[in-house]
Amino acid sequence: MxxxxxxxxxxxxxxxxxxxxxxxxxxxxxxxxxxxxxxxxxxxxxxxxxxxxxxxxxxxxxxxxxxxxxxxxxxxxxxxxxxxxxxxxxxxxxxxxxxxxxxxxxxxxxxxxxxxxxxxxxDQSTIIICVFANFILTIFVIGHFYNAFIANIRQLKSVSDEQAQLNRKLELAMQKAEKSTHAKSEFLSTMSHEIRTPLNAVIGMTNLLLMNNPRGDQKENLDILKFSAGNLLSIVNDVLDFNKIESGKVAFENIRIDLPELLNNICGGFIIKAEEKGLLFKLDVDSRLKNKVFFGDPTRITQIIFNLVSNAIKFTQQGNVWVRATCVEDRHNTSTVLFSVKDTGIGIAQNNLEAIFEPFAQENITVTRQYGGTGLGLAIVKRLLELQGLQLNVNSKPGVGSEFSFQMEFDVSTEVIEPVEAPKPLPDANDLSYLQVLIAEDNIVNVMLMKKLLSKWKITPTIAENGALAVQKLQYGNFDIVLMDLQMPVMDGFEAAREIRKLVDPKKANTPIIALTASALFDIQEQVYESGMNNYVSKPFKPEDLFEKMQALVSIAS
Incomplete structure (x- = not known):
C-alpha cells in the first residue's frame, strides 16, 4: 500500500x-x-x-x-x-x-x-504494483481457503473414524448389555424354577395336610408353615415381576371387566387378614360402576390394588383400611375411576415419600426389620401406572396413616351386565374318578405330591418320567387329560406336546394338556400355547385352580 x-x-x-x-x-x-x-x-x-x-x-x-x-x-x-x-x-x-x-x-x-x-x-508501474498486490492477496486468501478445506477434510475423517470407533464400542456395549440382560433373565428364571419346585412341594403338602382335617394344634402349625411359604413365594414373585417390568416385557390387555366383581375378588382374601389383626376393612364401590362392562387389564389392576392393600394391612397395627372406587367422570363410552387405598397405619415422613418408590427400598431400616418385605411392591405399582401414563398420588402423615390414589380411564360398553344364575352344584363335585390322567413329571417329590393331591379327587394317575414316555404312553393308552411338566430330560414338555398333536388318532391328538411349570420366563404363556397345550398352572399352585382347569378342559373335550 x-x-x-x-x-x-x-x-x-x-x-x-x-x-x-x-x-x-x-x-x-x-x-x-x-x-x-x-x-x-x-x-x-x-x-x-x-x-x-x-x-x-x-x-x-x-x-x-x-x-x-x-x-x-x-x-x-x-x-x-x-x-x-x-x-x-x-x-x-x-x-x-x-x-x-x-x-x-x-x-x-x-x-x-x-x-x-x-x-x-x-500508469504502467502503478498497474504492475496493484496487480501484483491483488494477486498476492488472492493467493493468500485461496491458500487459507485451501488449508481450511484440507483441515476440515482431515478433521471430518478423524471425527468419522472416532464416530465409527464409538459406534463399534457402542455396539459391543449393547451386545454385552443384551447378553447381561438375557443372562439375568435366564438366571432369574432358573432360580425361580429351582425355588418354586421345592416351594410347590412345601405348599402342596401343606394344603394336603390341611384338607385332612388336622387337630387344632396341627392346623395352627400348618397355617404358620403355609403363611411362611406364601411369604417366600411372594418375595420371589415380586422380584420376577419387577424384572419383567424393567425389561419392558409388560403388555397390557384390553378385555371385558366387571369392575365391582374384580374389586370384591381382590379384597375378599384381605378381609380375613384384616380381621386377624383386629382391623376394620371396608370396600366401597361407587354404585355408578355397577352393571357396566368396562374394558381394561384385570391382571394389572389386580396387581396394583393387591400391592397397595397388602401394604396398608401390613403397616397398620390398629384402626381401619378403606378401599374405594369412585366414578369421577362418566361419559357415554368412557369412565374415569378414582381408586384409593387408605389406612390408619404408621404413615410416611414427607422427606421419605420419594424413597419408598425406589426398588428394594423402604422408608428406613427399622421398618424393614419390623415389617419385612422386599420393598418392591410400591416400585411395581408406580412403574405399572407410569407405563400406562398414570400417576400415583400419596398423602401421608407419620402416626396418622397414608392414602394412595390414582385415576384410570376405561372404555365402557353400552351393554348392561345381566345377573347370571349360578349353576347348580354337581353331586359329589370332588369326585373325578372317571378321569384317566397322565402326569409327565421327572421330580420324585412332585410325583408324590401330585399322586396325593389327585387321590383327594379319587384319581389314580399314570406317571411318565419324561416327555418321550408321555408321548408313548398316550399313543398306546387312553387318557382324558395330560398334566405336563415343562423341564424334563430326554424330551421336554413343549416338544412332547407338539408330538402329541401330531398323533394319527385325532382323539388322542386333541387330548387336553395342562402345563405344570415352575419357570418364570416372560413369554412362558406364549410358548405354552404355541406348543399346542391348552392351559397352564404355575408352581406352586392352588389345588382349586388345577381342579377348575381340569374340569373345564375335560367338559369341553367331552
Whole structure:
C-alpha cells in the first residue's frame, strides 16, 4: 500500500493519491484497533465498507471505468466478505459491489457517462504494483481457503473414524448389555424354577395336610408353615415381576371387566387378614360402576390394588383400611375411576415419600426389620401406572396413616351386565374318578405330591418320567387329560406336546394338556400355547385352580 502511494504521488494524480492515502491510513488504524481490541467482525465491516466505497469511487468518479484492477478488488471484497463474515453478509457486500458496477457498465454502454471531473489513469508501474498486490492477496486468501478445506477434510475423517470407533464400542456395549440382560433373565428364571419346585412341594403338602382335617394344634402349625411359604413365594414373585417390568416385557390387555366383581375378588382374601389383626376393612364401590362392562387389564389392576392393600394391612397395627372406587367422570363410552387405598397405619415422613418408590427400598431400616418385605411392591405399582401414563398420588402423615390414589380411564360398553344364575352344584363335585390322567413329571417329590393331591379327587394317575414316555404312553393308552411338566430330560414338555398333536388318532391328538411349570420366563404363556397345550398352572399352585382347569378342559373335550 505504501509503494502504491509513493508511485501515484510521483505522477501527480491527486484523486488516486488521496484514495491511496486514505486506504493506507484506514488499514493501519484498523490494524492497531484490532491489536488493542479483538473486534474481528467490526474491523471486517469497516474494511469491506471502505473497500466498497473506494471501488465505487474509482468507477464513478476517479477512473470512470471498470478495469482489471477494479474487477480484482471486487473479487477480493466478495471473497473477504464471505470468508470473514459468513453467508448473509457475503451476499450483502457482493450485491453492494456488483449491482452498481453492472449499472455503470449498462449506463456506459447505452449513453455517454460524463461528469464534471477529469478521469485519472494509472500508469504502467502503478498497474504492475496493484496487480501484483491483488494477486498476492488472492493467493493468500485461496491458500487459507485451501488449508481450511484440507483441515476440515482431515478433521471430518478423524471425527468419522472416532464416530465409527464409538459406534463399534457402542455396539459391543449393547451386545454385552443384551447378553447381561438375557443372562439375568435366564438366571432369574432358573432360580425361580429351582425355588418354586421345592416351594410347590412345601405348599402342596401343606394344603394336603390341611384338607385332612388336622387337630387344632396341627392346623395352627400348618397355617404358620403355609403363611411362611406364601411369604417366600411372594418375595420371589415380586422380584420376577419387577424384572419383567424393567425389561419392558409388560403388555397390557384390553378385555371385558366387571369392575365391582374384580374389586370384591381382590379384597375378599384381605378381609380375613384384616380381621386377624383386629382391623376394620371396608370396600366401597361407587354404585355408578355397577352393571357396566368396562374394558381394561384385570391382571394389572389386580396387581396394583393387591400391592397397595397388602401394604396398608401390613403397616397398620390398629384402626381401619378403606378401599374405594369412585366414578369421577362418566361419559357415554368412557369412565374415569378414582381408586384409593387408605389406612390408619404408621404413615410416611414427607422427606421419605420419594424413597419408598425406589426398588428394594423402604422408608428406613427399622421398618424393614419390623415389617419385612422386599420393598418392591410400591416400585411395581408406580412403574405399572407410569407405563400406562398414570400417576400415583400419596398423602401421608407419620402416626396418622397414608392414602394412595390414582385415576384410570376405561372404555365402557353400552351393554348392561345381566345377573347370571349360578349353576347348580354337581353331586359329589370332588369326585373325578372317571378321569384317566397322565402326569409327565421327572421330580420324585412332585410325583408324590401330585399322586396325593389327585387321590383327594379319587384319581389314580399314570406317571411318565419324561416327555418321550408321555408321548408313548398316550399313543398306546387312553387318557382324558395330560398334566405336563415343562423341564424334563430326554424330551421336554413343549416338544412332547407338539408330538402329541401330531398323533394319527385325532382323539388322542386333541387330548387336553395342562402345563405344570415352575419357570418364570416372560413369554412362558406364549410358548405354552404355541406348543399346542391348552392351559397352564404355575408352581406352586392352588389345588382349586388345577381342579377348575381340569374340569373345564375335560367338559369341553367331552
Amino acid at each position: 505504501l509503494m502504491l502511494l509513493i508511485s501515484v504521488n510521483s505522477k501527480e494524480q491527486p484523486g488516486i493519491t488521496l484514495i491511496s492515502a486514505a486506504l493506507l491510513l484506514s488499514v493501519v488504524s484498523m490494524f492497531k484497533y484490532l491489536t488493542h481490541k479483538a473486534d474481528w467482525a467490526g474491523i471486517s465491516h469497516w474494511l469491506l465498507i471502505i473497500g466498497t466505497l473506494i471501488t465505487l469511487g474509482n468507477i464513478f468518479v476517479i477512473l470512470q471505468d471498470v478495469n482489471m484492477m477494479t474487477v480484482q478488488i471486487i473479487i477480493l471484497i466478495i471473497i473477504f466478505s464471505f470468508y470473514m463474515l459468513g453467508y448473509r453478509w457475503g451476499i450483502a457486500y457482493s450485491l453492494a459491489n456488483l449491482l452498481p458496477t453492472l449499472g455503470f457498465l449498462l449506463l456506459q454502454h447505452e449513453t455517454s457517462y460524463i461528469i464534471d471531473f477529469k478521469p485519472e489513469k494509472f
